[in-house]
Amino acid sequence: MSQLLQIENFTLGFPGRPPLLDxxxxxxxxxxxxxxxxxxxxxxxxxxxxxxxxxxxxxESSGLVSVQGLDTLTASKxxxxxxxxxxxxxxxxxxxxxxxPVRTVGDFLTETLLRFDGLSRSExxxxxxxxxxxxxxxxxxxxxxQHPHQLSGGMLQRVMIAAALLNSPxxxxxxxxxxALDVTTQAGIVNILRExxxxxxxxxxxxxxxxxxxxxxxxxxxxxxxxxVVEHGPTRTVFLTPEQDYTRQLVExxxxxxxxxxxxxxxxxxxxxxxxxxxxVSGLSKTYQLPRGxxxxxxxxxxxxxxxxxxxxxxxxxxxxxxTLARLVVALExxxxxxxxxxxxxxxxxxxxxxxxxxxxxxVQIVFQDPYLSLDPRIPVGNAVADVFRLHQKQGxxxxxxxxxxxxGRVGIGAERIDALPRALSGGQRxxxxxxxxxxxxxxxxxxxxxxxxLDVSVQAQVLELVEELRDQLGLTILFVTHDxxxxxxLCSEVLVMHQGRIVxxxxxxxxxxDPGDDYTRNLIASRPRPLWDAEPVTA
Amino acid sequence: xxxxxxxQAPAPAPGAPSxxxxxxxxxxxxxxxxxxxxxxxxxxxxxxxxxxFSRFLVPGDPARFLLRGRSPKPEALEEITRxxxxxxxxxxQYLNWLGxxxxxxxxxxxxxxxxxxxxLLGRLPTTLQLVALAxxxxxxxxxxxxxxxxxxxxxxxxxxLITLTAAGAVPPFVAAIALVALFSVGLGWFPSFGSGDGxxxxxxxxxxxxxxxxxxxxxxxxxxTRSSMNEQLLxxxxxxxxxxxxxxxxxxxxxxxxxxxxxxLTVSGxxxxxxxxxxxxxxxxxxxxxxxxxxxxxxxxxxxGVVQAIVMVVVAAFVLVNTVVDLVQPLIDPRIxxxxxxx
Numbered sequence: 001m002s003q004l005l006q007i008e009n010f011t012l013g014f015p016g017r018p019p020l021l022d023x024x025x026x027x028x029x030x031x032x033x034x035x036x037x038x039x040x041x042x043x044x045x046x047x048x049x050x051x052x053x054x055x056x057x058x059x060e061s062s063g064l065v066s067v068q069g070l071d072t073l074t075a076s077k078x079x080x081x082x083x084x085x086x087x088x089x090x091x092x093x094x095x096x097x098x099x100x101p102v103r104t105v106g107d108f109l110t111e112t113l114l115r116f117d118g119l120s121r122s123e124x125x126x127x128x129x130x131x132x133x134x135x136x137x138x139x140x141x142x143x144x145x146q147h148p149h150q151l152s153g154g155m156l157q158r159v160m161i162a163a164a165l166l167n168s169p170x171x172x173x174x175x176x177x178x179x180a181l182d183v184t185t186q187a188g189i190v191n192i193l194r195e196x197x198x199x200x201x202x203x204x205x206x207x208x209x210x211x212x213x214x215x216x217x218x219x220x221x222x223x224x225x226x227x228x229v230v231e232h233g234p235t236r237t238v239f240l241t242p243e244q245d246y247t248r249q250l251v252e253x254x255x256x257x258x259x260x261x262x263x264x265x266x267x268x269x270x271x272x273x274x275x276x277x278x279x280x281v282s283g284l285s286k287t288y289q290l291p292r293g294x295x296x297x298x299x300x301x302x303x304x305x306x307x308x309x310x311x312x313x314x315x316x317x318x319x320x321x322x323x324t325l326a327r328l329v330v331a332l333e334x335x336x337x338x339x340x341x342x343x344x345x346x347x348x349x350x351x352x353x354x355x356x357x358x359x360x361x362x363x364v365q366i367v368f369q370d371p372y373l374s375l376d377p378r379i380p381v382g383n384a385v386a387d388v389f390r391l392h393q394k395q396g397x398x399x400x401x402x403x404x405x406x407x408x409g410r411v412g413i414g415a416e417r418i419d420a421l422p423r424a425l426s427g428g429q430r431x432x433x434x435x436x437x438x439x440x441x442x443x444x445x446x447x448x449x450x451x452x453x454x455l456d457v458s459v460q461a462q463v464l465e466l467v468e469e470l471r472d473q474l475g476l477t478i479l480f481v482t483h484d485x486x487x488x489x490x491l492c493s494e495v496l497v498m499h500q501g502r503i504v505x506x507x508x509x510x511x512x513x514x515d516p517g518d519d520y521t522r523n524l525i526a527s528r529p530r531p532l533w534d535a536e537p538v539t540a
Numbered sequence: 541x542x543x544x545x546x547x548q549a550p551a552p553a554p555g556a557p558s559x560x561x562x563x564x565x566x567x568x569x570x571x572x573x574x575x576x577x578x579x580x581x582x583x584x585x586x587x588x589x590x591x592x593f594s595r596f597l598v599p600g601d602p603a604r605f606l607l608r609g610r611s612p613k614p615e616a617l618e619e620i621t622r623x624x625x626x627x628x629x630x631x632x633q634y635l636n637w638l639g640x641x642x643x644x645x646x647x648x649x650x651x652x653x654x655x656x657x658x659x660l661l662g663r664l665p666t667t668l669q670l671v672a673l674a675x676x677x678x679x680x681x682x683x684x685x686x687x688x689x690x691x692x693x694x695x696x697x698x699x700x701l702i703t704l705t706a707a708g709a710v711p712p713f714v715a716a717i718a719l720v721a722l723f724s725v726g727l728g729w730f731p732s733f734g735s736g737d738g739x740x741x742x743x744x745x746x747x748x749x750x751x752x753x754x755x756x757x758x759x760x761x762x763x764x765t766r767s768s769m770n771e772q773l774l775x776x777x778x779x780x781x782x783x784x785x786x787x788x789x790x791x792x793x794x795x796x797x798x799x800x801x802x803x804x805l806t807v808s809g810x811x812x813x814x815x816x817x818x819x820x821x822x823x824x825x826x827x828x829x830x831x832x833x834x835x836x837x838x839x840x841x842x843x844x845g846v847v848q849a850i851v852m853v854v855v856a857a858f859v860l861v862n863t864v865v866d867l868v869q870p871l872i873d874p875r876i877x878x879x880x881x882x883x
Contacts (some may be wrong), residue, residue, distance in 0.1 A: 084785030097776040147874045
């Protein structure tokens with residue numbers, strides 16, 4: 001049998017608690033790319049790490065995890081190290097956390113070569129340089145002496161891949177290797193992985209929560225839910241005709257670019273509306289000065305307006321200035337130059353004082369990316385929302401509590417959870433609370449700063465649905481900052497594409513997605529992973 | 541961020557941003573060192589002001605003390621005051637003193653009737669050797685205990701932690717008496733008194749004092765080592781290193797201990813520099829004639845020249861050690877030099 005990785009009835013858990021993995025069975029053949037898909041907490045990472053004999057301390061496991069016939073559950077330390085050195089490599093999610101920040105890139109690459117392959121320093125360096133060039137990094141020799149903080153995330157992930165390929169493994173394990181990266185960078189990394197896997201005939205197990213990504217890379221897929229494999233089969237079959245409800249939900253929840261959908265929504269008035277815009281921005285710039293005198297332009301002369309009841313998506317990669325723009329709108333930052341007018345009130349170019357801030361907060365509210373960080377961990381969620389009612393609606397303690405209960409009910413948080421602390425809630429529930437908190441001020445304009453990026457796809461779908469519903473019911477104006485074009489296409493009638501601090505393109509979402517006028521926008525759209533069975537394979 | 545693009549971009553684009561970065565980095569270490577050295581000088585200057593003028597806050601006239609309760613004739617008192625320069629205005633006395641120090645002249649001791657530098661030089665070596673030996677004990681034993689505790693979760697960790705807590709609570713003089721009772725009176729391995737004749741004999745004589753002096757600090761260094769290593773052990777890069785088939789030893793030495801070094805070094809630096817001050821009690825207990833004991837005597841006798849000299853030496857040692865630690869930090873963690881320290 002040419003099964004490279006074979007996992008049979010693998011169960012793992014801590015004594016006295018329900019198992020984290022329950023009878024997981026999967027296999028990867030030689031030269032085959034297999035995806036393991038699931039949401040956070042489904043046990044994807046545990047399964048993959050088991051293939052290298054990496055188990056969490058104090059856990060108990062049973063079953064079979066075998067790589068080329070070596071059972072990692074029972075193998076000796078020596079055999080396991082042998083396996084990790086020669087036969088199986090792993091690429092981790094976050095290269096910035098995964099590469100020792102105090103050592104050089106060269107040291108990271110050559111440490112195994114020097115120790116176990118008996119190469120001399122110059123031989124090892126030569127081999128590492130060659131490998132770096134192979135994964136598409138230029139000036140590889142110079143990179144060898146640099147430290148990780150001097151490289152971008154995309155470059156670092158290439159370094160990580162190079163390190164994994166150095167010992168020509170038979171099995172490559174990838175643990176969400178592109179989640180921490182921008183879309184365009186992700187496209188490059190996916191290409192490299194696909195190329196190397198095909199060229200070397202490696203077996204690959206690719207973990208991801210992104211179905212599109214799995215479809216663009218792998219022939220077979222396993223869907224994991226709460227430690228159990230719920231469905232498996234060829235990628236195309238599983239995604240196009242899913243058998244299980246969970247898989248169906250997952251497929252439906254995965255955002256796709258739907259041109260025409262958003263513009264058809266009745267809630268979005270055309271740009272021709274004669275009313276004065278709710279938010280008007282002209283020539284808005286923000287620059288930062290570094291201690292060494294270098295000036296960084298985070299936002300360069302932004303011009304746009306947003307009518308009452310409209311919805312505008314701001315799309316761009318990290319560092320494009322989209323968050324700076326959002327923070328300027330809610331006055332968390334002060335502009336360096338340019339005008340920002342909200343409901344005909346020009347924004348002064350200085351930090352707001354307390355009363356101005358309070359007045360502004362009635363009109364504009366923001367929801368941040370990470371609900372784990374944006375809610376006070378010591379305040380029960382009911383009180384957190386009630387406090388906003390007391391502050392902005394001048395309600396009494398009891399009245400505010402009632403309003404909070406109503407509002408939370410409306411966003412899908414039941415009355416039984418009203419006294420819960422944020423840590424007792426799931427990520428999606430927390431983001432609903434954050435949303436309720438913002439809505440309690442009854443704002444005209446709601447700014448969502450990557451508000452769904454930290455959430456699982458199914459949860460993201462629920463939150464987006466909720467925002468859509470609230471937009472239609474309350475006539476909210478929405479400013480949605482995101483890196484995900486698909487999310488914008490669903491929610492926003494207008495879109496604004498940002499690149500390196502500048503707005504490169506703006507207009508109706510449908511038009512921009514169908515007929516992008518700017519190279520960068522085109523690149524952004526092309527970078528979205530496409531299924532293997534759809535059109536030609538992705539090319540750079 | 542901008543660099544993401546130039547991975548894929550064709551030739552000329554990437555050169556520009558990264559070259560600028562390199563140039564900035566070449567200029568940086570020099571600036572960094574210059575800043576630290578400047579800070580060192582300023583600190584020493586401020587310290588000298590505090591040291592010198594604090595003597596005016598202490599009650600008692602040094603000249604009167606010299607005459608030991610004899611009721612002096614006013615002209616004799618005046619003579620002595622003039623002889624030691626005590627009649628001049630304070631700022632002039634300060635300038636003379638500072639000028640003298642810069643030329644290696646620390647003034648004259650009132651009690652010993654000789655140059656302060658001679659008094660000091662006779663005793664400084666003993667104290668420095670004591671502190672150096674204690675520093676060796678602190679780093680070696682502290683690191684060892686910390687590493688063992690961090691790598692042996694469960695019983696080993698708890699046992700070492702409890703022992704350390706107990707050891708850290710023992711005052712030096714109690715530790716001194718206990719060590720003497722056990723190792724010199726009971727077992728007869730080490731002498732309990734005196735500082736020996738140099739070489740091995742000196743080290744042999746100083747072992748117990750150094751241990752007694754260092755025991756509290758060993759506990760502190762061990763705790764810092766333990767927690768700093770525990771923090772690193774959870775980092776993903778440690779798991780990555782393990783997943784690449786490195787041996788446990790390599791992982792710990794190259795990726796855990798190396799990264800944990802920063803906090804350990806900072807704490808050790810502060811502690812070791814502080815040893816100079818706390819050595820007085822130990823010197824007294826073991827009958828060593830070092831500067832600690834000299835300091836206590838001199839304060840007692842209002843011998844300001846000696847007190848000021850000792851305090852300046854201690855301050856200088858403290859500031860110097862910490863500056864060295866600061867200068868070494870960027871070598872341990874390159875992100876500090878780049879000013880972009882983040883996880």
